[in-house]
Structure formats: C-alpha cells, structure tokens
Amino acid sequence: MKIAVLGATGPTGIQVVEEALERGHDVIALVRNPDGLSDIKNEKLQVQKANIFKESDLSTHLEGCDAVLSCLGCQPGCMGCKRITFYEDTIKPITSAMRIANTKRLVCMSSQCAKRITGEPKIVTCFIRPCFFGNALKSMSAMETYLEEDCPDLDYTVVKPSELADDPSSGKPVTAVEGQWVPKGTLKIARRDVAKFMVDCIGNSDWFKKFVALDMTP
Template sequence: MRIAVLGATGPTGIQVVQEALERGHDVIALVRNPEGLGDIKHDKLQIQKVDIFQEKDLSPHLQDCEALLSCLGTRASFLGWTPITFYEDSIKPITSAMRTANLKRLVCMTAACTTRTDGEPKIISYFLRPLFLGNTLKSMSVMEAYLDQECQDVDYTVVRPPGLANTPSSGKPVTAVEGQWVPNGSGRISRRDVAKFMLDTVGSSDWSKKCVAIAMTS
C-alpha cells in the first residue's frame, strides 16, 4: 500500500513512518522540514517538502496514494493566551487536496476529550483543559465537526489518544471506543501503539466516518 504521512517529523509521525515501513508499505512523508526525519532512510520512503496550507502544493503528492495519515500538531497555549486555529485551518486544504487527487481514506490524530462532556477525567477538566489544552482541544473539535459536516465524501477516521508516551510498544491490544475517552483507560499510551492502531485502521471499515478514543486497559 502507498501511504502519505503528514506530521511525519513529529514524535508520533516518526513512529507512523517507521511502523509503515516495517509493514512493507510505500511511504511518502510530506513535511515542512525534510531534515526532521533524521537518519531514517529506506528504499520505500520518499520525503517531500510541502506547505500543508496550500492545496495545490499537497495534491500532486497524493496521487496514487491509498491513504493519508495525519499526525499534525502544534504547541499548546498556556492559559489560552495564544489563540489556536491550526487544526480547523489545516484540514480544509488537506481535504481539498484529497479531492483533487481522488484520495478517499484519511486517518488523523487529535486527542481524548476534544469536547467537554460529563464524566471526563478530572485531570482534563481541572488541569489540562484550563491551563494548557483548552484552545488546542477547541481547535481539534472544530476540525472534527468540519469532517463530520462538510466531508461526507471523505472516508475519515479520527483517532483520539490520551497522553502520549515516548516508550516502546506495549505489545498489547489497544482498547477503542466511539466517543471522547476510554472509560477505565490508562492516562498515557505509547506513540508506537498509536501508530499501530492508525495503520490497522487504514484497511478497516470499523471506524469509517467516526471519532474513536483509544487507550490501554488492564
């Protein structure tokens, strides 16, 4: 399978690229800074410098791809001092480029608890949302709503992990539920386990046009 990856130089995106290559996929990494992939070299890996906010810059590289995986992210805003619109701003040129390239499958990563709901973990409600992630989660939520309301022609899956850990894969199955968070799920998950789940999801219709929370459970 030929897979395009956005956010490939980020800590989760790198795991997606490595896992995809280990599975034998052809990977095209679409990045702002090609040097960000470091020493990763592979005969099935192409690296292209792109501006993700320019549809015409993205679409030529999506030709002949069977799926686009996005691990795009941006810095959090402490106490909401800096407005964040990155996620809703980027998804529009991305989906437009997919349409131009006739690419249907999109798997993208946001985060657990993008929208406030009753019963969400207290660490989100009382610490992370008010201090660090409020504007980030809001922008992610707007992006998710855009996919739901404006992109029914796109076969999308939004993956919502909890806190991300720079640890090896647990080697255990990931628990997935449609919703904002996984009840009784752990607060952190290995980025490699997220990458594995995203790649497993590419070829499955189980989570088509859905937002799925993932976590590790005992």
C-alpha cells in the first residue's frame, strides 16, 4: 500500500514510518522539516515538505495514497494557558485534502479520555484535566466530534493511547477497546506498539468510524 504519514518526525510518527517500511509499504512522510527523517534510508520512503494547514498543499501529496496516518501533536499546555485549537484546526484541511485526492482511509491519534463522559477515571477528572492536559484534550475532543459529525464519507479510526512510553515494543497484542479509555489498564503503552496497531488498522474494516482506546496488555 501507499501510505501518507503526518507528524512523521515526532516520536510516535517516526515509529509509524519505520513500522510501515518494515512491512513493505510505500511511505510518503509529509513534514515541516525534512531533515528530521534524514537518518532513515529506504527506497520506499519519500520525504516531502508540506503545510498541514493548507488542503491545496496536502491534496497534491495525497494523490494515489491508500491511507493517511496522522501522528500530529502539539504541546499540551496547562491550567491557565491559552486555549489550544491545534487538533480541530488541522483535521479540517486534512480531511478536505483527502476528499480532493479521493483517499478515504484515515487513522489518527488522539488520547484516552479526550471526551469528558460519565464514569471517566478519577485521575483524569481531578488531576489530568485541571492541571496538565485539559486544553489539549478539549481540542482532541473537538477533532473527534468533527470526524463523527462531518466525515461520514471517510473511513476513519481514532486511536487513543494511554501514556506513551519510549520503551521497545512489548511483543504482545495491545488491549484495544472501543470508547474513551481502557478499564483497569496499565496506563502506559510503548510508542512502537501504538505504531503497530495503527499500521494494522489500515486494512481492518472492524475499526472503521470507531474511537479505539489502547493500553499495554499486562
């Protein structure tokens, strides 16, 4: 398959690029700074500079792609910081560009508990939202709502990992649960395991139009 990866120079994006290449996929890494992938040498990798906020720029690169994998992220901000709109601001040009390029499959990253719903873990309600990641979670929630309400024509999967770790892959299948969080999870998952799941998702119709929480399998 031919895959476009957004956020390819980030710590999870690099893992996605490497995992896709290992499986023999053709990868187009769309990045702000191509030098960020200079260490990866593979004839199946193209590194292209692109503006993620411009659908006209993105659509040119998405022509002929079977799927878009997005690992885009920003600094989470904290209580009292300016409102974050990064996730809803980027998903709109991405999905518009996909329509122009006639690419329907999207796998993108969010986070567990992005949407505030009844019964969420107390650590999220009492600590994570008010003190650390609340502004980023609001923007992720807006992105998820946009996909759910405005993108019925696209086959999207929103991958929602717990805390990301730079550990090697566990070698085990991840715990994947439809919804906002994994009950009784370990609250930590290796980036490489997330990358493996995202690449697995490309051809898996079971996860079309789903929000999937991920955690490490104990």
